[in-house]
Amino acid sequence: MSPEAARAETPAERIGADEARQRLAHERDARLAQLTAIEGGAPPGTDALLTSQTVAIRRVLTEIEQAEARLDAGTYGTCTRCAEPVPAERLEILPYARCCVGCQEHTG
Secondary structure (H helix, E strand, O other): HHHHHHHHHOHHHHHHHHHHHHHHHHHHHHHHHHHHHHHHHOOOOOOHHHHHHHHHHHHHHHHHHHHHHHHHHHHEEEEEOOOOOOHHHHHHHOOOOOHHHHHHHOOO
């Protein structure tokens, strides 16, 4: 593939929808396993920490669901803030990323 053709593809096309779905499923399964571990064996006296971990895991699960919806809508790989492509390398590492790095830094 020529460099011009590679640049013409969106990050989602470079990664492939099937691969993106597999990465998202893997992330979801990992987070669900974490929730199961937290809910199944919490030692006494760690409620605040476990609550904060549970909230963070559930937030990521929501982000995964939103990424799957973007895949279905054909907008996966496009920054939700600036509408520029999210680099494929970022999606490989964080498949549920909704923003490019620059916009993520501005949104927190």
